[in-house]
C-alpha cells in the first residue's frame with residue numbers, strides 16, 4: 001500500500017486551514033489590554049482562565065486519539081519531544097496523554113488556588129504571579145503544540161480547525177514560538 | 179465562485195469521520211459550540227467595555243467644572259470596576275454561595291426559593307429549573323435567545339435577573355426578590371377587585387407588557403402568577419423569557435396535538451362516524467360550585483407543567499402564527515378575572531377551556547350578578563376579540579376605562595396594596611405553608627454532553643449588579 005508523500009509544510013500551516021478562525025477581523029478587539037484595566041486581572045482571565053478552559057474543552061474531544069499507544073511521547077515535531085520534570089527534578093519522557101493530564105491537573109489546581117489566582121475582592125495577586133504565569137504558559141503551549149503536531153488531521157476531519165486555531169490566534173505573538 | 183487563485187500551499191483535504199467513535203461527533207460539536215459562544219461573548223464584552231470607557235471619557239472631557247486630577251481618578255475607578263468584573267468571571271458562583279431561607283413558590287420545573295447570598299447577605303429569589311424535565315418538554319429552543327435579551331434589559335417593569343448558573347441537574351436563576359407575592363395569590367385572597375384597583379393593576383400591566391414588546395419580545399404567558407408585586411406594591415413581570423415564558427408549551431403544533439388527542443379520547447368509533455363535526459360537547463355554563471372547584475384547584479394548576487391555558491389567546495394554539503397582540507388578549511382575560519372573580523373561559527377541564535377559547539365568540543359572557551361599568555366591559559370585549567380587531571397599546575391607553583390614568587407617573591404613585599413587611603426576608607405574602615419543605619439537594623450526577631449542550635451559555639453574571647455591589 002502506497003502512502004502519499006507527506007506535504008512539504010505541516011498541515012496546520014497550510015491554506016485554507018491556517019486562516020480558519022471564529023472571529024472575523026481583528027483579534028485585537030478581544031485580546032488587547034483594555035485601557036485603565038489592571039493587567040494582572042486581564043492576564044488571569046483572558047490569557048489563562050479562558051485559554052485553559054477552551055484548550056481543555058478541545059483536548060477532551062481528542063482523548064480518544066491521544067492514547068498511550070498512539071502518542072508514546074509528548075512530541076511536537078519530528079525531533080521535538082518535551083520532557084516533564086519530576087519530583088526529583090529529573091527530566092522524564094512521558095506518553096503524551098500522561099504528560100497532558102499532568103499539565104492540565106497542575107494548571108487547574110493553580111487556577112483553583114486563591115493564593116495564586118485570587119478571586120476574593122480586595123485580595124492582591126502574589127508577587128510571584130508573573131513568573132507563575134510564564135510557567136503555566138509554556139506548558140499550555142506545549143499541549144497545543146502536541147495537538148497541532150499529532151492530531152491536526154483529526155481536527156480537520158471533525159471540521160474543528162477554526163475553533164482550534166482561534167485560541168492561538170488570540171495570541172499572535174506567541175503563535176510564532178510554537 | 180471557486181475560480182479565484184488558490185495559494186500555492188492550498189490543500190484539498192478529504193474530510194471523513196469513518197472509524198471515529200460514536201461519542202466523538204457530539205462531543206466535538208459540543209466543544210465547537212462552546213467556543214463559538216465564548217468568542218461571541220468575548221467580542222460583545224469587549225465592545226461594551228469600550229463603550230463604557232468612551233462614554234466616560236467623553237463626559238469628562240466636556241465637563242470643565244472638575245479638575246484634571248479628579249477626572250483621572252474617575253477613569254481609574256472605571257478601570258477598577260472593569261477589573262473587578264473580570265475577576266468575577268473567574269469566580270464560580272454556585273449553590274453554596276447562597277443560603278436558602280424558604281421555599282416561596284413552585285413553578286412547572288422546580289421551585290422558587292428566597293435565598294441570601296452568604297458573603298453579602300443580600301436577598302434574592304432563586305428559581306430552580308430541572309434540566310431533564312425541560313428537555314422532555316422540548317423547552318429549550320427559546321432559552322438562549324431570550325436569555326440574551328433578558329440579560330441586557332433593565333426595566334422597572336421586568337424582574338431583574340442577576341446571576342444564573344447550572345449544575346448537572348438544575349439551572350439556577352438568581353433574580354431580584356419581590357416580597358409582595360403575585361397577583362394570583364392576591365386574587366385568591368380578595369376574590370375580586372374594585373374597578374379602581376383593577377384599573378391600577380391593569381394600567382401597570384399595560385406598561386409592563388409594552389416594555390417587554392419594546393425589547394422585541396412577546397411574553398405569550400402573561401397570567402396572574404407571573405405578575406409579581408414589589409415592596410411598594412407595584413407590578414413587575416416575571417417569567418419573561420428565561421424565568422418561565424419559555425417553558426410552557428406555546429408551540430402551535432403542541433396545542434394541535436393536544437387538541438387532537440383530547441378529541442380522540444372522547445371520540446369512540448361509532449359516535450365519531452355518526453357525528454363527525456363536534457363530538458365533544460363543552461360544558462357551557464359553570465355552576466357556582468364548579469367555579470369554587472376551579473378556584474380551589476387554581477394553585478395546583480399553576481404548579482403543573484401543563485399550566486393553565488386560561489389566559490392564552492386563541493391564535494397561539496391555532497396554526498395561524500401570532501404577534502404581540504396575543505399579550506393583550508391575556509390582559510383582557512386577567513382584567514375579566516379581577517372584576518368577575520374567575521377567568522372568562524374557565525372550565526372543569528383544560529380541554530374545555532381550549533375549546534371555549536377557540537370559540538370565544540360563543541363563550542365570552544359577563545355574569546348577571548356582577549355589576550361592571552360600561553367602560554370595563556367594553557375594554558374586556560376589545561381585548562378578548564380576534565387579533566385583527568384587538569386594541570393596540572396606544573388604543574388601550576386611550577380607552578375610557580383608563581380615563582384619568584397618568585401613564586408617565588404611574589409607577590411612582592401610591593399602590594392600592596402596599597405589603598407590610600417586617601424584615602428583608604419576610605415571606606408572609608407567599609403560600610409557604612402549602613409548599614413542602616426544601617428537598618435535600620440532589621447529589622450531582624454526571625450530565626451527558628447533549629443535555630449540557632442544550633443549556634449552553636447559561637452561566638451568566640450581571641454587570642450592573644456587580645457595579646452596584648462595588649459602589650456600595
Ligand SMILES: Nc1ncnc2c1ncn2[C@@H]1O[C@H](COP(=O)(O)OP(=O)(O)OP(=O)(O)O)[C@@H](O)[C@H]1O
Nearest residue numbers: 283284285286290303354355356360403417422480
Ligand atoms: N422574583 C421573585 N420574587 C418573589 N417571588 C417570586 C419570584 N419569582 C417567582 N416567584 C414566586 O414563585 C411563583 C412561581 O414562579 P414562576 O411563576 O416564575 O414559576 P414558573 O416555573 O414560571 O411557573 P409558572 O409558569 O407556572 O408560573 C410565582 O408565582 C411567585 O409567587
